[in-house]
Amino acid sequence: MIGLSRRRFLQGLAGVGAGVLSGCGGLPFFSGAKAHVVVVGGGFGGATAAKYLHLLDANIQVTLIEPKAKYITCPGSNWLFAGLTGLDQLTVDYQALQDKYGIKLLVDRVSSLDAGQRRLRLAGGQSVSYDRLIMSPGIDFRWDAMAGYDQAAAEQFPHAWQAGPQTLMLARQLQAMPDGGVVLIVVPADPYRCPPGPYERVSMMAYWLKQYKPRSKILILDAKRSFSKQALFEAGWKKHYGYGTANSMIEWHSLADNPLLELDKQNRVLTSEFGDRFRGDVLNIIPPQSAAHIALQQGLADSTGWCPVRPLTGQSLFNEFIHVIGDAAHYAPIPKSAFAANSEAKACALAVTSLLNQTPVPEAHWLNTCYSLIAPDHGISVAGVYKLDAANVIAPVKGAGGVSPRIDAQVAAAEADYTRAVYRNLIADTFG
Amino acid sequence: MKRIGYVSAALLASALSSMAYAEIDARAIAFNCWNCHTESSLDAKSSIPSLKSLSAQQLRQALLDFKYDKKPATLMPRLAKGYSDAELAAVAEYLSRY
Incomplete structure (x- = not known):
C-alpha cells in the first residue's frame, strides 16, 4: 500500500x-x-x-x-x-x-x-x-485459574480468544442452542487481550439471538468491577437489547469479590467462592492470560x-x-x-x-483507538494518546483521548462505519 | 538466558538518559496516522479520507481545527488534543511530502 x-x-x-x-x-x-x-x-x-x-x-x-x-x-x-x-x-x-x-x-x-x-x-x-x-x-492462557477448566476443556467450552477454529466452534454452539437458552461469558481481571472485546462479543451474540432465539439470555460473569466503555455499552444494550429491564437479553454480574472457582463440565455449571451456581447452555470461558x-x-x-x-x-x-x-x-x-x-x-x-x-x-508517541460494534449500525470508540512523562513512565496525555463524544444515532452510525473502515485500513497498514 | 541482562540494561538506561532527543521527530507521530489513513482509504467506499493530495497548510489547519474544536468529528478532536501546535505543524509538513 x-x-x-x-x-x-x-x-x-x-x-x-x-x-x-x-x-x-x-x-x-x-x-x-x-x-x-x-x-x-x-x-x-x-x-x-x-x-x-x-x-x-x-x-x-x-x-x-x-x-x-x-x-x-x-x-x-x-x-x-x-x-x-x-x-x-x-x-x-x-x-x-x-x-x-x-x-x-x-x-x-x-x-x-x-x-x-x-x-x-x-x-x-x-x-x-x-x-x-x-x-x-x-x-x-493461564490454565490454573479455575478447577476443571484446562486446555482439554477448552475444546468443549471454547475461549475463542485467539481467532480461528475456537471462534467457529463457539458460533456453532450458539446456533445449536435452544431458544430460551443461557449463554455464560466469563471475563478475566485486567490485564488481558482486548479489554472491550468480551462486551463487543456479547453485543454481537445478542444481535444474532434477538433475531433467531429471542427468548435467550447472556450472562456476563466478570472478575472486574467495571469495564472498558461501560457507559457506552450499557446505553447501547438498553437501546437494542432491553438492558436494565426484566426482559433484558444481557445481564452483567461483577464477581470481583466472589470469584468463579470451579467448572462442572458434566452439568455445565460454574460455582463461585460463595457457592453461587451459574448454569449455561453455552459457556464461553475467557481465561486469564x-x-x-x-x-x-x-x-x-x-x-x-x-x-x-x-x-x-x-x-x-x-x-x-x-x-x-x-x-x-x-x-x-x-x-x-x-x-x-x-x-x-x-x-x-x-x-x-x-x-x-x-x-x-526519537521521542516515542503511542496511539490507541478501539472501536466496537454494539449492532451493525451502532459503533462506539475509546482512544488514548500516550507518551513518556517526566519520570520516563508511559502516561496518557492529559486532555486527549476518551470515549465517543455523545450518544446519538448519527454518531453511532458514523462510528459503526469507521469501525469497519479502520479494521480494513489497519490490516492494510500492517500486512499490506 | 536468565537475568544476565540486568547490568547491561542499567548501563544502557544511564547512557540513553543523557542522550538528547531529536527536537520533534514527526515520524514518531505521523506513522500513527497511517493506522487509519492508509492508501486503502483511496477506496471510494471508505469513510476515512486519504491524506494524500493534501497540502501541509491544509493538513495543519485541519489538525488545529480539530484540536481547538472548530471542526466537528467523532474521533480526531480527541486525538489532536494530544499534541502541541508545533507537533501538529511538523506532522502536517511530514505527511504532505509523501
Missing part, C-alpha cells in the same frame, strides 16, 4: 549508512545488509515492525518468523457471532510483506534462544542469528507473567538486544490491542533503526 515515493522518502530520512556495525556475524541471507533484525510473531505487532523496519532503512535485512502461513485476525472476529463476517474474510497472509518490502518469511516455530550468541534455533532445525530481536509473540509461552520460557517475563520493557525502545529489561512489543509486553496504561501493537511496533522500529545507525532515539 505504500508507494515507491513514500518508501524513498522514508529511506531518505533514515540516515542510511550512518554506521556499519560490527558483530553482524550471522547474516544468512543477504550479505549486503548492515544488520539483521529478526521479528518473532506475525500478528499486528510483528508484521508492522517488520514492514516499518524496511521502510525506515532498506539496508537492514528483516526476517519474520511465524508458525502459521496465514493469520486470522482477532479484531473483527466477534462480528462472526452476528453473522457479519467469516473466517475467510478475517484471514491475511504475508505475501505483500515479502514481495513489497523484501522481508524474509520463515514459517516455523522458535524452539530455543541463545541470547548470549544472539541466535535462535527453529523447530525445523534451522539456526538464525540476529543483531537485534523483536519479540511480538502474543498471549497464552500471560505473555506467550516462548517469552516465559526465555525468561523475558517477570512475576506478573508479562514482559517488562524500557518503553522508549521496547528493549527487554532482561536483555538489551531483545525488544518486546504487543500484547506480550507490559506497556500499561496502553491497553493490549491490535491497534496499540501496531503503534508500539512503529515506535520500536524507529528505536531499532536509530540504535543500529547510532543516531538518537
Whole structure:
C-alpha cells in the first residue's frame, strides 16, 4: 500500500549508512545488509515492525518468523457471532510483506534462544542469528485459574480468544442452542487481550439471538468491577437489547469479590467462592492470560507473567538486544490491542533503526483507538494518546483521548462505519 | 538466558538518559496516522479520507481545527488534543511530502 515515493522518502530520512556495525556475524541471507533484525510473531505487532523496519532503512535485512502461513485476525472476529463476517474474510497472509518490502518469511516455530550468541534455533532445525530481536509473540492462557477448566476443556467450552477454529466452534454452539437458552461469558481481571472485546462479543451474540432465539439470555460473569466503555455499552444494550429491564437479553454480574472457582463440565455449571451456581447452555470461558509461552520460557517475563520493557525502545529489561512489543509486553496504561501493537511496533522500529545507525532515539508517541460494534449500525470508540512523562513512565496525555463524544444515532452510525473502515485500513497498514 | 541482562540494561538506561532527543521527530507521530489513513482509504467506499493530495497548510489547519474544536468529528478532536501546535505543524509538513 505504500508507494515507491513514500518508501524513498522514508529511506531518505533514515540516515542510511550512518554506521556499519560490527558483530553482524550471522547474516544468512543477504550479505549486503548492515544488520539483521529478526521479528518473532506475525500478528499486528510483528508484521508492522517488520514492514516499518524496511521502510525506515532498506539496508537492514528483516526476517519474520511465524508458525502459521496465514493469520486470522482477532479484531473483527466477534462480528462472526452476528453473522457479519467469516473466517475467510478475517484471514491475511504475508505475501505483500515479502514481495513489497523484501522481508524474509520463515514459517516455523522458535524452539530455543541463545541470547548470549544472539541466535535462535527453529523447530525445523534451522539456526538464525540476529543483531537485534523483536519479540511480538502474543498471549497464552493461564490454565490454573479455575478447577476443571484446562486446555482439554477448552475444546468443549471454547475461549475463542485467539481467532480461528475456537471462534467457529463457539458460533456453532450458539446456533445449536435452544431458544430460551443461557449463554455464560466469563471475563478475566485486567490485564488481558482486548479489554472491550468480551462486551463487543456479547453485543454481537445478542444481535444474532434477538433475531433467531429471542427468548435467550447472556450472562456476563466478570472478575472486574467495571469495564472498558461501560457507559457506552450499557446505553447501547438498553437501546437494542432491553438492558436494565426484566426482559433484558444481557445481564452483567461483577464477581470481583466472589470469584468463579470451579467448572462442572458434566452439568455445565460454574460455582463461585460463595457457592453461587451459574448454569449455561453455552459457556464461553475467557481465561486469564500471560505473555506467550516462548517469552516465559526465555525468561523475558517477570512475576506478573508479562514482559517488562524500557518503553522508549521496547528493549527487554532482561536483555538489551531483545525488544518486546504487543500484547506480550507490559506497556500499561496502553491497553493490549491490535491497534496499540501496531503503534508500539512503529515506535520500536524507529528505536531499532536509530540504535543500529547510532543516531538518537526519537521521542516515542503511542496511539490507541478501539472501536466496537454494539449492532451493525451502532459503533462506539475509546482512544488514548500516550507518551513518556517526566519520570520516563508511559502516561496518557492529559486532555486527549476518551470515549465517543455523545450518544446519538448519527454518531453511532458514523462510528459503526469507521469501525469497519479502520479494521480494513489497519490490516492494510500492517500486512499490506 | 536468565537475568544476565540486568547490568547491561542499567548501563544502557544511564547512557540513553543523557542522550538528547531529536527536537520533534514527526515520524514518531505521523506513522500513527497511517493506522487509519492508509492508501486503502483511496477506496471510494471508505469513510476515512486519504491524506494524500493534501497540502501541509491544509493538513495543519485541519489538525488545529480539530484540536481547538472548530471542526466537528467523532474521533480526531480527541486525538489532536494530544499534541502541541508545533507537533501538529511538523506532522502536517511530514505527511504532505509523501
